Amino acid sequence: MPTFPTDGWFQAxxxxxxxxxxxxxxxxxxxxxxxxxxxxxxxxxxPDDVWGYLDLWHGGCxxxxxxxxxxxxxxxxxxxxxxxxxxxILLGELDPIKGMMQGKLKVRGDLPTIVRYVRAAxxxxxxxxxxxxxxxxxx
Amino acid sequence: xxxxxxxxxxxxxVADVEAPVIERPTDAIVRVTRTAICGSDLHFLHGKAPIExxxxxxxxxxxxxESVGDDVTGVRPGDRVVVSFHIACGSCWFCRRGQTALCDDxxxxxxGPFGGDxxxxxxxxVRVPFAETNLLAIPDAVDDERALFVGDVLTTGIYAASLxxxxxxxxxxxxxxxxxxxxxxxxxxALGARTVFGIDVDPARRTVAPAAGAIPVDAARENPQMVxxxxxxxxxxxxxxEAVGTPAAYETSVDLVxxxxxxxxxxxxxxxxxxxxxxVYWARALDVRFAGLCPTHSYWRRTMALLAEGxxxxxxxxxxxxxxEEAARGYELFDRRAATKVLLEP
Numbered sequence: 194m195p196t197f198p199t200d201g202w203f204q205a206x207x208x209x210x211x212x213x214x215x216x217x218x219x220x221x222x223x224x225x226x227x228x229x230x231x232x233x234x235x236x237x238x239x240p241d242d243v244w245g246y247l248d249l250w251h252g253g254c255x256x257x258x259x260x261x262x263x264x265x266x267x268x269x270x271x272x273x274x275x276x277x278x279x280x281x282i283l284l285g286e287l288d289p290i291k292g293m294m295q296g297k298l299k300v301r302g303d304l305p306t307i308v309r310y311v312r313a314a315x316x317x318x319x320x321x322x323x324x325x326x327x328x329x330x331x332x
Numbered sequence: 333x334x335x336x337x338x339x340x341x342x343x344x345x346v347a348d349v350e351a352p353v354i355e356r357p358t359d360a361i362v363r364v365t366r367t368a369i370c371g372s373d374l375h376f377l378h379g380k381a382p383i384e385x386x387x388x389x390x391x392x393x394x395x396x397x398e399s400v401g402d403d404v405t406g407v408r409p410g411d412r413v414v415v416s417f418h419i420a421c422g423s424c425w426f427c428r429r430g431q432t433a434l435c436d437d438x439x440x441x442x443x444g445p446f447g448g449d450x451x452x453x454x455x456x457x458v459r460v461p462f463a464e465t466n467l468l469a470i471p472d473a474v475d476d477e478r479a480l481f482v483g484d485v486l487t488t489g490i491y492a493a494s495l496x497x498x499x500x501x502x503x504x505x506x507x508x509x510x511x512x513x514x515x516x517x518x519x520x521x522a523l524g525a526r527t528v529f530g531i532d533v534d535p536a537r538r539t540v541a542p543a544a545g546a547i548p549v550d551a552a553r554e555n556p557q558m559v560x561x562x563x564x565x566x567x568x569x570x571x572x573x574e575a576v577g578t579p580a581a582y583e584t585s586v587d588l589v590x591x592x593x594x595x596x597x598x599x600x601x602x603x604x605x606x607x608x609x610x611x612v613y614w615a616r617a618l619d620v621r622f623a624g625l626c627p628t629h630s631y632w633r634r635t636m637a638l639l640a641e642g643x644x645x646x647x648x649x650x651x652x653x654x655x656x657e658e659a660a661r662g663y664e665l666f667d668r669r670a671a672t673k674v675l676l677e678p
Contacts, residue, residue: 234555275555294615295591296568297561304611 196327197283198231198243198276200259207247209320210254216320217252220313224250225306226257228265230273237330239276270302280328283321289314334678335388335455336659341379344663346656349388352451352459357403360463362415366476367454367656368392369666369674370417370484371510372600376444377663380602383444390454391417391441394470394480398457406464412476413467414636415453415460416628417441417484422465432465433625454659456678468632473640477675481515481646487635488626489515489644490523492598495621496571498525505529505560505569506546507585508576509537511649511673512598516573517544522643529569531556531584536672543648557587564590574599579606591616598623649673 195201210216229245244265247257265271272289274282278297281287290311292298300307307314333351336344352361367390375381376389383389393415397407407413419439420432427435439461442452451459460466470479481487493516498504504525506513509532520528521544530541531549541548549559560569568590574581577599583606585595595618613620638644651672654662662674 232555232557234558235552236554275558277555277558277561294612296587296589296612296616299587299612300609301607304609 194325194327196329197324198229198245198259198279202324202326203245203247203258205324206321207254207257209323210247210249210317213316213320216313216316219252219316220249220310221252223252223310223313225269225302227270227272228260228268229279230265230271231279232273232275234276234330237276239329270300270307272298272300274298276330280330282318283324283326285322289318333456334656336390336452336656336676338376338383338385338387338389340385342377344377344389344660346659347386349386349451349455352457354399354401355459356461357401358462358464360400360404360407360460360467361398362393362395362413362458362460362467363398364393364395364453364456364458364678366394366480367676367678368480369454369659369662369676371512373442373663374667377667381444381446387442387444387449388452388455389442390452391443392480392484393441393453393458394476394483395458397463397467400463404463407467407469411467412470412479414470414479414483414632415441415458416466416468416632418625418628419448419450419461419466420627420629421462422629427465427629430627430630432627432629434627454656454676456656465629468636471636471640474636477650478639478646479636480675481649482632482635482639483628484626485511485515485649486519486639486644486646487628487632488512488598489517489519490635490638491626491631492516492573492575492596492623493519493523493525494631495596495623496520496573496594498523498571500524500526502570503527503529503560503564504571504573505531505556505585505588506573506575507531507556507581507588508574508599509534509541510575513537513573513575514540514544514649515646516575516598517541517546518644518646521545522638527563529556529560529563534669540648540672551584556584560588567591568593570594571596577601579604582606586618586620589618591618594619594621596621596623650675653677
């Protein structure tokens with residue numbers, strides 16, 4: 194089982210995205226890469242910030258994984274939050290849209306565009322929960 | 333007389349300069365007994381703010397009134413006084429409303445052309461315009477060293493805490509525990525706060541937080557947003573005070589505050605730019621208060637009273653006490669963050 198947030202975890206996630214018929218339909222005309230900044234929490238065994246990256250294009254994912262900060266920052270959309278918030282999202286305990294409005298999850302990029310693709314975003318969130326995940330703070 | 337002057341970018345020196353004289357009937361000349369180096373003095377040292385070579389630096393001073401102009405009746409020669417770091421006329425529309433930092437004739441001692449080109453206070457003597465407004469008598473219960481802080485950072489702390497308006501049941505966080513942040517922590521408790529988190533990555537600066545009653549947060553070891561979330565049933569701090577003056581610290585402050593909470597921005601900004609998502613601010617109903625410069629004159633009596641009562645004590649912030657002649661060393665220590673606060677004695 195891949196550990197979140199490692200490259201292996203993102204590869205498993207990408208595989209699920211590309212197998213999802215729901216995502217293919219909901220994001221059929223989506224064009225834009227997304228970076229995920231998982232902010233460090235050294236006291237619970239997440240010592241450094243981790244940048245994940247997805248090259249999302251027309252209902253699929255053309256590639257991605259863990260990238261350096263420079264690559265992540267250049268993405269069209271950047272979602273950032275402390276590790277614990279991401280874990281809450283993966284476990285279905287934090288709705289990302291609510292999280293965004295409550296300041297628990299930050300989004301940089303054209304918000305109105307993201308909002309138009311809420312169905313696709315929801316499917317991505319659901320798929321994160323489908324990845325068999327090891328959480329470093331539980332090891 | 334001897335004074336600390338700007339010699340060149342990266343260099344200050346102690347030199348002989350002309351002693352100040354009464355220029356206007358509202359002036360006073362103060363013989364300085366203690367002065368200090370402030371973080372904003374470093375802007376001149378680094379060449380980030382303009383100032384002529386040979387200009388006397390500094391804006392924090394206490395001393396004894398030596399002479400006054402004909403129109404000055406509120407202070408007399410022999411009075412022990414603290415000098416306000418910024419100079420206000422005391423009579424314009426803003427001053428009459430207590431917003432003295434927005435004064436029509438606003439000036440700052442030792443701050444070059446943007447400060448009105450007034451000679452500074454790191455000297456044996458300083459001329460103080462509008463003396464009745466810009467000098468405050470020091471009560472016997474307060475010594476010079478502690479009174480010095482009333483002219484700038486301690487009163488800034490009281491001002492910030494007043495803007496924050498923290499109630500006893502609220503949780504406050506201070507981002508940045510330099511001299512101003514430390515004074516804010518003390519001021520929050522003095523004005524009724526009970527739960528204050530102090531956030532900094534510098535271990536030396538973090539030690540002042542527990543001494544003042546605050547809970548220290550090592551931002552290099554813990555994620556401050558999650559620390560505050562855990563302490564507030566996942567809401568975030570009710571009030572966050574930004575005391576650094578960088579976009580990153582501002583962003584952290586916004587991350588830490590709960591929806592409907594207050595962010596007080598005390599750190600000094602100049603040309604920095606930040607990207608704001610107005611919709612998120614609106615949805616979170618954030619109350620962001622930019623403090624600007626502290627209107628010292630509206631808060632320093634209260635600060636002095638709290639100091640006299642022993643409810644504030646800036647002494648732990650002082651790391652070095654040097655003679656005026658050692659000022660260059662003081663600047664060097666402060667510049668490489670080997671000092672938290674350097675006092676100079678002429």
